[in-house]
Amino acid sequence: MAGARARNFRWYVCGLLFFATTINYVDRQVLGLLKPVLEKELGWSEADYGWIIFAFQAAYGLMMPLAGRLIDWAGTRLGYAAAVAFWSLAAMAHALARGAADFRLVRFALGLSESANFPAAIKTVAGWFPQRERAMATGIFNSGANVGAILAPLAVPYLALRYGWRSAFLVTGAIGFVWVPVWWWSFREPADHPGEPQQQIERVPYSRLLTSRAAWAFIIGKFLTDPVWWFYLFWLPGFLSREYGLDLSHLGLPLIVVYQASTVGSIGGGAIPAALLKRGWQPHRAREAALLICAVAVTSVIFVMRAGGHMWLAVALVSIAAAAHQGWSANLYTLASDPFPRNAVGSVVGLGGMGGAVGGMLVAPLVGIWLDWSHGAYGPLFVIAGSIYLVAFGVIHWLAPNPA
DSSP, X not given: OHHHHHHHHHHHHHHHHHHHHHHHHHXXXXXXXXXXXXXXXXXXXXXXXXXXXXXXXXXXXXXHHHHHHHHHHHOHHHHHHHHHHHHHHHHHHGGGOOSHHHHHHHHHHXXXXXXXXXXXXXXXXXXXXXHHHHHHHHHHHHHHHHHHHHHHHHHHHHHHHHHOHHHHHHHHHHTHHHHHHHHHHHOOOGGGSTTOOOOOOOOOOHHHXXXXXXXXXXXXXXXXXXXHHHHHHHHHHHHHHHHHOOOTTTSHHHHHHHHHHHHHHHHHHHHHHHHHHHTTXXXXXXXXXXXXXXXXXXXXXXXXXXXXXXXXXXXXXHHHHHHHHHHHHHHHHHHHHSSSOHHHHHHHHHHHHHHHHHHHHHHHHHHHXXXXXXXXXOHHHHHHHHHHHHHHHHHHHHHSOOOO
8 A cells, every 4th residue: 555655645746846857947048039029129149138148058067966966965856846936936037138148147047946857856756757768758748848848928918018028037936936835835855755675875076977888878868968958948939930931929829839749758758768668678789779860850850941931840840850759859868867876877977967067058149140241041950950869869779778
């Protein structure tokens, strides 16, 4: 009976992780949706916008290893609650910004605090779920990123057009303060929950993690592919506005389609290795097969500029790639949870998150400079976005140890 209660509770916990990730992505998506409006009102160039994104990703990357370590030290109950409260305040503070410098400052604060989301969530999954269920649980909570990216295009245009763009930051930022008390009152660490035996788990030093091939497979995989997701998140509204003339009131539907597809990809990608494991595949081979399938599917985005004036064809190609990215991400995270003891998971995810954020930090200004210089030539950017996953897969296959 205690085991059944624990099984039920872990899926409730997965639901809380899903909602936290949804809030996380609503808060970071608002700026991208308001980009065309803010560019006109505040006179930004593409390069200005790129440096604002750089500020977020620099803070996100710098804080990731420390956030992961703090989550390992403080535990997910306290650490996660504090992180959501801080990033909600930072999101609301965007409403006070007056120019590009102000936006760089508040984006830096948002990046510092949002860096804790994935170390806390992956550590929670590693603690509450057996290995065979981790990819599925990760896919479910990770789909919150896509749901957040769907809800934001529904809410932000309405708020901005009716009450002004500052209201969009205030209202969406305040949502986190609903989640925090629910998490605090209901969540317990696995060892504190009835039916879950206490475990003594070795604390793993960074020096040991940084000599692990599995850790480097995860870090480099994130470094190469996370910038593509950031590119979709922050530049896709601008691409649709420039190429197809969509204003704020018409951006919502195509973005919702893209991120709805991503939700399917996140959960479906997590289900691939589970299905292969049931067929008798070894866990490592099942994970790699899922990663390869997703890497091949991402190549659809290479052909976006061939869509010409057919907006919905372009949206379909981006949707396939975004779905495949989320399936890739769900399986990539298992590289951080499967080979390491539970008490090291937050630290490994923090290192990988730093790798992904550093990649995004380096790419963001270059994208802005390129778009200014080329007068909006998105084609080469989509080619890179569609091919880098196969490179990343080759690196992961070479680095990640095969237990068999």
